[in-house]
Amino acid sequence: MSKFLTRHQKPVLWTLLVVFIAYGFYFWDSVRTTSILNFTLSYALPLILAAMVGIIGERSGVVNIGIEGQMLFSAFVAFFAAAATGSLIMGAFLGMAAGLLAGAFLGIAAVRWEMDQIIAGVVINIVAAGITSFYYTPGKSLPAIVPRIKIPVLSEIPLLGPVFFNKSVFVYLTLIIVVVLQIMLFTSKWGLRTRAVGEYPSAADTAGINVFRTRIFNVAIAGILAGTAGAYLSLDAAGWFERGFTAGRGFLALAIMIFGAWNPLGAMAAALFFGFASGMASQLQADEVINIPQQFINMLPYVMTLVVLSFSAGKVRPPAAVGQPYKKEG
Amino acid sequence: MAPLLEVKNVSKSFPGVLANDNISLTVNAGEVVALLGENGAGKSTLVKMIYGLYPPDSGEIFINGNKVELTSPKAAIDLGVGMVHQHFQLVPVFSVAQNVALGAEKKRYGLYDSQQAEEDVAALSQKYGLAVDPAVKIEDLPVGTQQRVEILKVLYRDAKLLILDEPTAVLTPQETDELLEVMRGFAKQGVGVIFITHKLREVLAVADRVVVLRNGKQVGETKPSETDQAGLAKMMVGRSVVLDVKKELAKPKEEVLRIEKIVVKDDRNLIGLNELSLSVKAGEIVGIAGVEGNGQRELVQAITGLRKIEAGKVYINNVDATDSSPYQVHKMGVAHVPEDRERDGLVASYSIADNLVLNRFTEAEFSKRGVRQVEPIKKLARFLVEKFAVKTPSIETNAGALSGGNKQKLVIARELAWGPKLLVAAQPTRGVDVGSIEFIHNQIVQARDNGAAVLLVSAELDEVLGLADRVAVIYAGKIVAELDAAAADRNKVGRLMAGGDTN
Numbered sequence: 146m147s148k149f150l151t152r153h154q155k156p157v158l159w160t161l162l163v164v165f166i167a168y169g170f171y172f173w174d175s176v177r178t179t180s181i182l183n184f185t186l187s188y189a190l191p192l193i194l195a196a197m198v199g200i201i202g203e204r205s206g207v208v209n210i211g212i213e214g215q216m217l218f219s220a221f222v223a224f225f226a227a228a229a230t231g232s233l234i235m236g237a238f239l240g241m242a243a244g245l246l247a248g249a250f251l252g253i254a255a256v257r258w259e260m261d262q263i264i265a266g267v268v269i270n271i272v273a274a275g276i277t278s279f280y281y282t283p284g285k286s287l288p289a290i291v292p293r294i295k296i297p298v299l300s301e302i303p304l305l306g307p308v309f310f311n312k313s314v315f316v317y318l319t320l321i322i323v324v325v326l327q328i329m330l331f332t333s334k335w336g337l338r339t340r341a342v343g344e345y346p347s348a349a350d351t352a353g354i355n356v357f358r359t360r361i362f363n364v365a366i367a368g369i370l371a372g373t374a375g376a377y378l379s380l381d382a383a384g385w386f387e388r389g390f391t392a393g394r395g396f397l398a399l400a401i402m403i404f405g406a407w408n409p410l411g412a413m414a415a416a417l418f419f420g421f422a423s424g425m426a427s428q429l430q431a432d433e434v435i436n437i438p439q440q441f442i443n444m445l446p447y448v449m450t451l452v453v454l455s456f457s458a459g460k461v462r463p464p465a466a467v468g469q470p471y472k473k474e475g
Numbered sequence: 476m477a478p479l480l481e482v483k484n485v486s487k488s489f490p491g492v493l494a495n496d497n498i499s500l501t502v503n504a505g506e507v508v509a510l511l512g513e514n515g516a517g518k519s520t521l522v523k524m525i526y527g528l529y530p531p532d533s534g535e536i537f538i539n540g541n542k543v544e545l546t547s548p549k550a551a552i553d554l555g556v557g558m559v560h561q562h563f564q565l566v567p568v569f570s571v572a573q574n575v576a577l578g579a580e581k582k583r584y585g586l587y588d589s590q591q592a593e594e595d596v597a598a599l600s601q602k603y604g605l606a607v608d609p610a611v612k613i614e615d616l617p618v619g620t621q622q623r624v625e626i627l628k629v630l631y632r633d634a635k636l637l638i639l640d641e642p643t644a645v646l647t648p649q650e651t652d653e654l655l656e657v658m659r660g661f662a663k664q665g666v667g668v669i670f671i672t673h674k675l676r677e678v679l680a681v682a683d684r685v686v687v688l689r690n691g692k693q694v695g696e697t698k699p700s701e702t703d704q705a706g707l708a709k710m711m712v713g714r715s716v717v718l719d720v721k722k723e724l725a726k727p728k729e730e731v732l733r734i735e736k737i738v739v740k741d742d743r744n745l746i747g748l749n750e751l752s753l754s755v756k757a758g759e760i761v762g763i764a765g766v767e768g769n770g771q772r773e774l775v776q777a778i779t780g781l782r783k784i785e786a787g788k789v790y791i792n793n794v795d796a797t798d799s800s801p802y803q804v805h806k807m808g809v810a811h812v813p814e815d816r817e818r819d820g821l822v823a824s825y826s827i828a829d830n831l832v833l834n835r836f837t838e839a840e841f842s843k844r845g846v847r848q849v850e851p852i853k854k855l856a857r858f859l860v861e862k863f864a865v866k867t868p869s870i871e872t873n874a875g876a877l878s879g880g881n882k883q884k885l886v887i888a889r890e891l892a893w894g895p896k897l898l899v900a901a902q903p904t905r906g907v908d909v910g911s912i913e914f915i916h917n918q919i920v921q922a923r924d925n926g927a928a929v930l931l932v933s934a935e936l937d938e939v940l941g942l943a944d945r946v947a948v949i950y951a952g953k954i955v956a957e958l959d960a961a962a963a964d965r966n967k968v969g970r971l972m973a974g975g976d977t978n
């Protein structure tokens with residue numbers, strides 16, 4: 146524990162600072178603070194999951210520009226499957242399966258067929274947009290809403306309780322995924338191999354690691370997370386589906402991945418920060434503290450993306466082999 | 476007892492080349508077999524097949540008397556084969572221990588056990604006298620130490636057959652001697668070793684047997700006791716090779732390069748060059764002698780515009796070239812043969828022809844209104860490939876597919892072809908076979924005789940002493956002595972390189 150603290154001093158201090166400030170505001174105005182933080186989390190959740198998809202891909206050397214399409218396709222499948230079968234669980238599962246399928250396509254196209262990774266991703270986005278608008282049928286609705294699960298004791302904590310511990314299964318799942326991925330990536334055998342494959346594939350190859358298999362497997366598995374994000378969006382966050390439903394979140398997630406320096410926890414922090422900024426802006430708008438046309442408020446995440454990327458560019462370093470198909474040569 | 480490794484009638488071809496033609500090779504436990512041959516003879520191809528990187532087109536491989544199918548490096552590793560590659564295979568951002576353990580990780584609580592890995596590596600490095608700190612990142616290590624990590628990697632997997640593909644090309648003479656010692660130690664413990672090198676001295680010092688390849692064919696086998704350097708060179712190339720450089724006395728003319736007290740930082744932000752001054756005249760070769768890491772790399776990069784100059788001036792033909800861009804420096808007539816050909820010397824995914832005009836594609840001859848002129852480029856490429864004997868099936872082949880030494884020849888050809896006023900050559904014959912060394916040396920001398928100024932940096936003291944008209948000894952970022960070639964003998968220069976004084 147003490148070793149953990151000395152090694153991760155900065156993030157731990159930052160977290161404490163944020164919690165401290167949050168409680169400060171909470172005692173000042175508990176209703177608004179809780180509502181902003183609730184907004185923050187639900188806004189950030191799909192971005193967190195999508196950023197994990199990007200991180201797994203790029204850490205293994207594959208750019209995933211198709212997260213947007215993977216999420217859109219999964220959200221579509223989840224919604225209509227749930228509507229047709231009358232079961233949210235069925236919808237969620239099929240949504241994840243759709244994500245797996247889209248992930249596997251990217252893996253096979255980019256690695257086995259050595260297709261340009263950007264093009265493969267764009268293909269996914271276009272096909273997903275096409276399928277989901279062509280087969281879109283209006284007038285369907287979900288059989289139920291996704292239940293909140295109250296965690297005993299923890300949900301009683303002021304502020305943290307309602308924000309984190311009285312949520313749907315998607316929230317818990319996401320938090321677990323981020324932590325597990327952080328640990329796996331940096332301390333497991335899988336993580337070591339994944340990063341080797343993304344940094345210097347021929348070194349991994351000569352050490353007896355199957356570069357192709359590792360990449361395809363990782364990108365496909367990441368697809369399940371994209372599927373989870375899609376299912377969350379249509380089943381839980383919105384409760385409906387519409388064309389172009391993901392609204393660029395897949396691309397935003399790539400910026401968040403970079404801002405988080407390709408670390409799961411870092412990306413989560415970045416996504417929460419984005420969510421908080423949007424939540425704050427909407428709240429101020431609603432309170433008529435500021436009076437800016439709604440369109441500018443909606444632009445906020447994209448403007449922040451630009452600002453953040455131009456500041457972090459050059460400071461963080463992507464995995465060295467990202468975007469390059471691996472070829473064996475002399 | 477069956478031999479450790481038996482390769483029987485193995486052939487392998489690439490588009491347009493028969494890289495291995497019916498080769499057979501036996502290695503017994505406890506034996507060091509040197510594999511010798513010109514650039515592109517097929518040495519790397521042969522050992523890569525033994526390591527499972529390429530499948531042979533035909534032929535069989537036996538290990539301990541059993542026929543084996545080596546479909547991947549993993550299969551080879553599991554059979555006790557280990558290989559140190561011509562081009563290092565280390566993940567730069569990983570620690571030494573992580574690199575060593577990669578692919579053969581031990582687990583604790585289901586996770587990668589980094590502590591165990593560091594302990595194991597420390598124990599191994601102690602046992603074999605390969606000093607290295609397991610926790611340091613690879614990118615922070617000098618090449619000699621990286622080489623040790625490569626060897627530790629192989630030891631960690633308990634290899635019974637050790638393949639070393641030109642491991643000494645990037646080592647200093649001292650490091651080389653240590654490595655030869657380590658190899659002998661392995662052989663004593665019953666490991667079989669295949670050793671590829673272009674340095675005949677090393678072959679004679681360490682090998683039990685020498686197998687020679689030429690043009691993909693096996694042309695002979697001998698023992699160090701039955702031959703000498705000249706004999707080996709002749710077997711390889713098929714003719715007698717002149718191992719000494721023949722040249723006239725230099726006739727230096729006007730000054731081309733003048734360096735005045737430059738200060739430059741190294742990669743770790745420490746002082747790399749400390750008020751270094753140097754001058755090179757047209758028609759002379761100035762050789763920099765020094766132990767690696769005393770500022771040679773920084774000097775070359777400072778001149779060629781690749782490194783920021785903190786203080787001092789660099790003049791080329793009396794024009795201030797301090798902190799010019801590499802392109803501007805090139806336009807002033809400076810050619811650069813970089814020490815790391817893979818990274819700085821060529822574009823692996825471009826054709827040989829395009830690589831040969833990398834420094835000239837904007838010239839009127841090769842580009843008209845911004846359009847590349849294919850025919851003139853091809854013509855030049857065919858001429859240079861022929862002249863510098865670059866071994867390749869065609870000029871359209873990607874540079875990445877060339878053998879190591881042929882990549883080097885490609886870079887030399889490009890840099891010498893346009894008649895530069897100043898040639899800055901770092902390790903110009905690294906990884907090049909003896910026949911081609913002779914040729915490259917002659918080309919450099921010829922460039923000098925045509926009036927070019929030449930600055931030669933080489934880790935091979937013999938190369939510096941043999942080629943230079945004037946020897947400048949670099950130590951701790953400063954030129955500590957300049958000697959006329961006639962006055963520069965090995966011992967004296969060696970003392971100066973170690974920081975000793977002139978007397």
Ligand SMILES: Nc1ncnc2c1ncn2[C@@H]1O[C@H](COP(=O)(O)OP(=O)(O)OP(=O)(O)O)[C@@H](O)[C@H]1O
Pocket residue numbers: 473474475489490492493494512513514515516517518519520521561866867868876877878879880881906
């Ligand atoms: N991946 C590849 N694709 C196409 N041709 C190749 C490939 N690898 C090697 N070759 C060709 O096969 C021949 C043998 O190459 P190899 O690398 O085995 O030579 P080498 O003996 O190791 O030479 P060097 O001493 O220069 O390293 C060369 O002509 C080379 O161009």
Ligand SMILES: [Mg+2]
Pocket residue numbers: 518519520561640878879880
């Ligand atoms: Mg080779």
